[in-house]
Amino acid sequence: MAQHDAQMLKGVLALLLLSLLATEDGYGYSIVTRLKAAGFPELAEGTVYPALTRLENAGHLESYLVRSGSGPARKYYRITATGRQELADRTRSWHELSTAVATITSHPSDTTTPQGVSA
Amino acid sequence: MSTFDTIRRESAVQGFDFWMDYHGVPGRQRRVERRELRAGLDEAAGHGGMRQALRDVGSLRERAEALAEPYSHRPRWAVGAFAAVPVFAALLYGWLFSSIAFVEGVVASGVTGREVRSSDVLPWLGTEFTATVEPGGGGLSVGSGLPWALLVLPLLVFLLVARPWRLVTGRGSRAAAGAH
Numbered sequence: 001m002a003q004h005d006a007q008m009l010k011g012v013l014a015l016l017l018l019s020l021l022a023t024e025d026g027y028g029y030s031i032v033t034r035l036k037a038a039g040f041p042e043l044a045e046g047t048v049y050p051a052l053t054r055l056e057n058a059g060h061l062e063s064y065l066v067r068s069g070s071g072p073a074r075k076y077y078r079i080t081a082t083g084r085q086e087l088a089d090r091t092r093s094w095h096e097l098s099t100a101v102a103t104i105t106s107h108p109s110d111t112t113t114p115q116g117v118s119a
Numbered sequence: 120m121s122t123f124d125t126i127r128r129e130s131a132v133q134g135f136d137f138w139m140d141y142h143g144v145p146g147r148q149r150r151v152e153r154r155e156l157r158a159g160l161d162e163a164a165g166h167g168g169m170r171q172a173l174r175d176v177g178s179l180r181e182r183a184e185a186l187a188e189p190y191s192h193r194p195r196w197a198v199g200a201f202a203a204v205p206v207f208a209a210l211l212y213g214w215l216f217s218s219i220a221f222v223e224g225v226v227a228s229g230v231t232g233r234e235v236r237s238s239d240v241l242p243w244l245g246t247e248f249t250a251t252v253e254p255g256g257g258g259l260s261v262g263s264g265l266p267w268a269l270l271v272l273p274l275l276v277f278l279l280v281a282r283p284w285r286l287v288t289g290r291g292s293r294a295a296a297g298a299h
Contacts, residue, residue: 029159045159050185057188065151075155099246 003042015049015094016040018060018079018087027066027074028052052077060086120161124169128160135179140197142187151193152186199281207273214266218248222261225250 020026020034028049035043055061060083065073079087120128131151139149157177163172225235232251237248249262 027159028155029162043164044175044177046182049177050182053182053185054188056130057185071161072154072158074158075151 004040006042006105009040009043010047012094013043013047014055015087015090016054017051018083021061021077021079022084022087023038024025025078027076031077055083058086059083063107120164120169124164127169127173130166131160131173131176131179132156135183138180138183139186141195141196142183143187143190143193144183145190145193148186188190192288194281194283194285196281199277199279202280203273203277206276207269210266210269210272214246214269218261218263221248222250222259226252226259231255 016035017031020031020038026034028045032045033050035048052061056063056077058070060080061077062074063077064079066076067073074090135156136149136153140150144152156179160169160172163175167175194201207242221237226236232252232254234251237246246266246268247264251260254257
């Protein structure tokens with residue numbers, strides 16, 4: 001599987017996390033596993049955990065502890081009402097951006113250099 | 120899990136706790152985050168080993184900084200203590216060294232039968248040492264005033280670094296931020 005550009009990933013990480021948690025609550029490592037399974041193998045805990053924390057600090061996520069029979073209680077994240085609004089905004093921005101990028105990149109042969117210019 | 124893996128994991132957890140404490144994350148949340156890190160590392164180690172899990176977990180300092188963002192207005196007691204302890208240790212060393220040098224000086228001077236005060240020859244941040252050598256060198260008594268500087272200077276450093284006034288100013292700025 002091709003590696004994604006790190007800077008591009010950083011830009012859409014919040015959108016990915018909000019989208020995942022809009023469908024199902026999860027704890028840090030389970031979210032990393034779901035992202036990897038969805039086609040983002042380069043996303044490790046070191047990237048995902050601070051992003052989750054920042055989304056929680058911004059009020060887009062909230063956390064709660066769930067006791068586990070086999071181990072310690074895990075910290076689960078769920079999306080908040082403002083998080084859903086943020087997800088809608090980010091999704092709209094993403095579609096606008098991808099449409100604009102597609103408009104340019106779908107006709108690469110049109111982007112030729114001007115002819116007849118001499119030094 | 121092997122003993123070495125447990126040591127590696129606990130070393131990472133303690134380092135993480137240090138950075139959380141350093142950045143002002145309160146104790147109750149630190150306990151939750153330590154437990155979460157431990158559980159996450161154990162689960163990741165089950166798939167690729169503890170070394171890989173520790174590599175994937177990335178910068179724990181950055182994670183601690185993210186956790187501390189809501190607490191940027193809290194006093195930093197731990198940082199204050201880290202700054203004050205070396206100051207106290209340096210002053211204590213200086214005070215002990217000064218007192219020993221003073222007593223050695225009095226003995227070497229050969230003055231006997233009267234009390235010698237340090238304020239004339241060795242003023243040391245307001246503390247006065249006294250020494251009396253009995254005639255014939257039969258006895259030596261030594262005394263000292265209370266070394267206030269030993270307590271006041273480290274306390275001053277502690278307060279300046281910990282910034283306890285953030286308890287008041289932080290509450291005010293949070294209230295103002297909440298009103299907007």
